[in-house]
Amino acid sequence: MEADLILKKLKEKFAAVIIETEKRSEKRCTATIDPKAIVKVAEYLYKDEGLRFIIASGLHTRRGFEIHYHFSFDTSGLILNIHVILNNENPSIESLSNLFNASNWIEREIHEILGINFINHPNLEKLISEGNWAEGVYPYRKEFK
Amino acid sequence: MSKKFLIPIGPYHPLQEEPELFKLYCDGEIVRDIKWETGYNHRGIEKLSESKTYDQVFFLVERICGICSTSHPFAFANAVEEIAAVEITDRTKYIRSIIGELERIHSHLLWVGLAGHFLGYNTVFMWAWKYREPILDLFEMITGNRNSYAMFKVGGVRRDIENRMIEPVTKILDDFKKKNDLLTGAVMDDPVIHARTKGVGVLSRQDIIDYAAVGPTARASGVAIDVRRDDPYAAYPLVNWKVITAEEGDVFAKAEVRLLEMYESISIIEQCLQGLRKEKEGDIQVKVNEIPEGIGTGRAEAPRGEVFHCVFSDGSNSPLRHKIRAPSYSNIATFKKSCIGQTISDATISLAAVDPCYCCTERLAAVYDSGSGRKLYNARELIGLSADRTSELRNKNDLK
């Protein structure tokens, strides 16, 4: 499956929630979507299209908290990033861990380093910060001028 | 009616070299639940990476883990080169692949040895590690170091494998192949190993998909994913090889996959060496001036599975955000599936089967005697020891 094809399919199915798409190369593309639709989109990708969840990257920018969910389509080597932007105050998003276990840890980790709340996560305990830094400290958050 | 009791494995436990705490909730000897406590090894690499330049990041990611100290730079280079849109030279590709595959061999051997050690089979441990030494010698010959080779940079590699090295490398590899046959036989045919590993720690296809496990862990359960083939990079599209899979998903299958992969690696290296002969010597770098703003995702197949790096660049000389996903991150989570319901002994080998790894460049001056503060050995002497050995090796193989 090539980048164009999957982006087209996404646009067809989720026209309402797709904010922007970008194709960087034949094997790399990004779709920015409305955070509320993340579970639906992920479910579609995982169950219907058989994509594998690699990891999610969370980062803090001026635009707010951004998460890139990286999905891999192993037969063609495609990496699709599902990109969401969360607002700066009280960032939260629906967890994917009920869909697949692979996202369990990373969501916990993002929760620890950035303070993003994952709704319905089965167990949002500390993963790495225990003893390493205090509750309420989010080392990957930034102060912007 | 019986309560569950906790057996801690770790954090500083001879099962793992690295600190990690597994809490096995046991009922008698049966593991009923498993919990992790991590963070013992948290070094904030992703954060550190944001404060280093791209060139420095290579040294940092190399030290995510010493065992696959090439996979991470590999994936990182892939990611950054994607942003910078550079195409590296063929010679670079071959060199990168050779290093990557040598590393796979040394890592798999290391695993076989450790697995033997976990099983209390120290002979296998010693043998595997003995046979691993020539591979480390190769590394030392090529890169000057046994681990953490410092070979990669954006757009190329730092050192060339000169054509005069090809001969001795092939020789050592041939030697190694014979020994590997011996070891493979010893492991695959031992009935007691069969008894200890077959049917133990089984992961089904569905578990693999659910946990998104990668590498030999996935391949041993019949999920044939291998980044080298799926999303080809470096010299892998240029050589012939095949993806090894097994169906059983148990510890033995994982061992089998790893043992057979070593043969593939050897063949890849041989083909790459052939490839090198054709290329021009010294053509190992493309100059990359600037890293533009953008996102780059790079992958590489480490011995343990897919390494994934996602680099967000804002155009400066260091990453804005650098997300690293090591294979063990996905694979360790499968313990929950593979260990529960097994005995403690099985649980430990199941843990080991995934080849978990949780995981460093300033050099300090001296060995001190704490009492007197007297210097016993200074840095130069110690490093000198290492250097002597490197040159000895090179001399032995008529290089220089």
Add this chain to the structure above:
Amino acid sequence: MGFKSYCFKKSLWVFHFGGASCNNCDIEILDCLTPRYDLERFGILLVGSIRHADVLLVNGSINRKDKDRLLELYQQAPKPILVVAIGACGCTGGIFAEGNTFAGPVDKIIPVDAYIPGCPPKPEAIIAGIVKLVKSLP
């Protein structure tokens, strides 16, 4: 040189504490036990319990979580115990010294008897370091 310290020197059992390391040092330590280097010929054994340890090999940068454990282990070790800091990380914090969880190189936490620098130090360097340490004992 008394009989006691002679025996002590001839029979050093090491316990390996891997802090937040990159594994390389860990592996090189194990490597010392393997056929090529064979530390056992000096009577050195790797043990699984801190109670049996004579030498505490510490490698890796120590993060905050490790710090308490390291102190605890040092406390639990039967004296006399020698502490050897291995690798750049153990000696200074190495590449991770600026990390946000770094809690100080080993010697800030417990007294260190010997430093073996290198990233990772080669097995020869580790052995040479330990042998020097042993020679320096009274």
Add this chain to the structure above:
Amino acid sequence: MSKSILIDLMKLRTIMAEDPSLELPEALYYPTPNQNGLKTIRELAVFRFTCRKCEDAPCIAACPADALEKDSEGIINRHTNLCVSCKSCVTICPFGTMMTDFFSHHRNKDLFYDLDSTEEMEKFAAACPPGTVTITDSRESPGENIFRLNNKVLVKDLLYKTD
């Protein structure tokens, strides 16, 4: 063409001379597609105005990392990815063009005013000492010593020319 920002470097220099503790805000702008890398307006300005554009540039020769290059106009361009911040260039440059603070190890776009957006542009102007930075419609006018640094930024300074 929309509004540009005009930085009066001459005025700024006098103000800074009066009050050495003055902290200036920094801003950046990606001038052209082939000029990537995070560089401040100041660095760009310095290379354009202060640098003597030496014929056989000692800085380029000194750089151990091949990070310095002259572009077609003869203006020095420092490739951020290659520069290892060794500051050899600083030492070698006979005119003090190179400044040590160009080479801070790590820069993050988020910490600068990004002149891409008008809003930020205004903020930047407000943050600077009064009168030094203005937002104008005016164009390059070498007579007034106003030169265009790039399509968003005008700089008022004495331009050093080789010929």
Add this chain to the structure above:
Amino acid sequence: MAVYLFYFLVFPGLIFAAVTGAFLSWFDRKITARVQFRKGPPLLQPFYDFFKLLLVKETILPKQGSPFIFLAAPVFALFGATMSAVFILLPLFNIKSGFSGDLLVIFYLLTIPSFSYVAGSLASGNPLASVGGSREMKLIISYEMTFLLVIAGVIMKSSQNFDLYSVISAQQVSSPFIGSISGVLLFIVAVFCIQAKLGLVPFDMAEAETEINSGAFIEYSGVPYALIKLTKYIMFLALPAFLTGLLLNGFNLHGINILWAVLKLTGVVLLLTLIRNTNPRLKIKQAVSFFMIWMNLIAVIAIVLAYFGY
């Protein structure tokens, strides 16, 4: 009285058994190293280890658990080992004394060390030690009957005599018991039992370093650990010697035969070492069924064969 104390403390008891055992344990380590292409420890290594633990190292008592039993267990273990060594070695050296080498008594004495380890491990209050203890105990249960069957087989072969003197003389008069099919089978079974009793791979699950640190001994340090080492050295002599007495017609200490005796003993140790270096550790469950089913079966077959005179 004094002569008994001499038997017990000096020869062939504590000191003799410990020194010989220490050399045997060095032999074991050396062979292991050789199998693994290593050089191995120096000859006096066991002594360095022992004296270091005894004289140099600090002893740490458990905060949890029972310090008294913790300290008493190694002493009791040492007693058991020494006592059994005396019972075994006196007949072997053909010294007539009050200790008569009653097989049943030896059998029971030989369980004392294991039993003491278990008690000590429990007294340490360490959960990993408890796991080790429980495994050791399960192992005892498994091999105990098997070991007894071996002894029963020997008793049968020596026509219902069950003292080591008679067993040895019965063999020296005719031929060693191992010279028959049943003898060979018994020997095989006995070797495995001894392997388990010595806690060597594949039956070292009670001290599995990589699973439960050092298992039963995790909390021991300093002096008590030195005593445990000593016990192990003694057992390293006592058990192979016992086997020599049971099936290999004991020692004959005249002239060149002394060499034979030494060869027999080291031969048995060599066999044990080779087994331990060519096998991974079994799981406790596998060990249990190994003894309970297979070894018992072989032992029973051997006994039936012995009954019919094979």
Add this chain to the structure above:
Amino acid sequence: MSELINLISANAAMAKTEYAIIITLAAGLVLFVIPDRARTFKGITALTVAVAAAILTAGLYSSGPQRFIPELWNAGKYLSLRIDNLSTLILFFVSLFSVLILLYSIVYLKGRIIKNFYSWFLLTLGCSYGAAVADNLLLFLTFWGILGLTLYKLIEAKNEESSATAKKSLILIGASDSIMIIGIAILWRLSGTLNMSEIQISTGSPLTAVAFLALLAGSFTKAGAFPFHTWVPDYAMNAPAVSSAYLPASLDKLLGIYFLARILNGMFITGEWLTLLLLILGVSTIITAVMMALIQHDYKKLLGYHAVSQVGYMVLGMSLGSVIGVAAGLFHMINHALYKSGLFLSAGAIEFRTGKSQIDDLGGLSRTMPVTFAAALVFAMSISGIPPLNGFASKWMIYQAIIDFGSGAGLANKLWVVWLGLAVLGSALTLASFIKFIGGVFLGRRRNELDKVKEVPALMWIPLSLLALTCIAFGVFATKVVVPGLFMPVTGTFAFTGFWNSGLVSLLVIVSILAGALIYLATGIKKFRTSDSFIGGEKFHEQTAYPTPEFYKTFGEFRFLSAMYRKANEKWFDIYDLSRQAVLWFSHKLSLGHTGILSGYIIWVLAGLAILLLIMI
């Protein structure tokens, strides 16, 4: 009065016996009148009486075997008594245990109410004396029957479970009594006498075999041997520790095995097949019970199963038929009574202080209850047969007997390896389950809530220590003093075929303990440091305590064994539950309506007597 003195001087032994029986029975009855509030007073009275009786019976020791028909009542042949070395042995130990247990009960029972405990206790004592000396089977049966009743009364009916247990014990014992009655009837038919000393028949014909088996059932039920053992563990779990220590652990064993000795070595001449049967029952008792003990979580129930399993060794010894076998069986019986009642008393002490009955809830009591711990350790080591304690000595004798037995020609003889193997396996399993008991209760990590636990009062630990010392003494002096002194008179002299110099070895134990202490002292025990457990550097966690009851789970994982355990839990092997339906139906008919279990029992016995009379006439 003068008549009494006359009697004593004329026939001292008999008189002493009679008085012992009468004063205990009478005192027991009198104590019924005194309200339970004056418990301590009752206790002291009972103790005085028991001591008096003990002195009386102890005096019998040297009197030698004799048989008499007491003139006092002149009740003819039905009241004949017999005193021989076996009876005196039993009498002596019955007294010993009664006194020690009474001593213990005075404090132990302060907090609990068992109605008329001391009365029933004394009645039990009296009847035990009676049963041990009765020569006439009917007289014997009467005492024997009453013992079943007192057993029932000595358990407090505090809840459903305990009353069910009481019922179960009563019915099993009652049923076995009636079976015995039938056996006795047949015996009478065959031999025409009811005096044990006069009966001697061989078990050749089916009828004699039936009679033998009927009597065997009685003895097995009382002693608690497979398959009639099932009441013992339940009783042990639900009855107060003193009752368990008193009856199932000591007196019932003494009497049960006593009777077994009588029927095996006097009344019947057993054939090969019956020996084989007995041996099979013996080893089954050992193995089944110990396997069950292995998986128990309740320490009293665990002890209960051991009370069963050890019987197997006695049966084994007895049924071998050799002198040494019988002596070994008897020796083991005495040893067992010593350590098992000791164990029950220790269990009582633990329960007294902690109120917990599950091993899981306990741990680390060795520091807070050192005396109890030391005693329990001695008992546990004895029962597991650790040299040089008494348990080892008697087991060692049994093994010797088995090996000797092996040189015989019968099928049972040829299978000696089986008996020996299983006996040793049983011994290993016993060791295992006692490791669990000692480890779980006394060693390991103490739970916080147990921090305040104290040692029990002196009146409780004194009997415990006495028992423990006896255990040690019996072990140390086994070959030189105890066996020749106590058992050879009963069985006749024999020579050991093995070599075990317990005294010497014991001495060496002391030497090694001293040497050990010396080493520790010399190397500076003062400087020993304490530190928390090493578990990989983590701080200790409440949860990490690995419970000893989990020890043997592995065994339960074998498919065969797990099925067995499941079935056992479903009471598939419980003869009581199997026959309950039938028996209840039967007793229902006999009691003319379900009027309660006691009346049912009485009717049982009456019905049995009726049948007996019918046969006799």
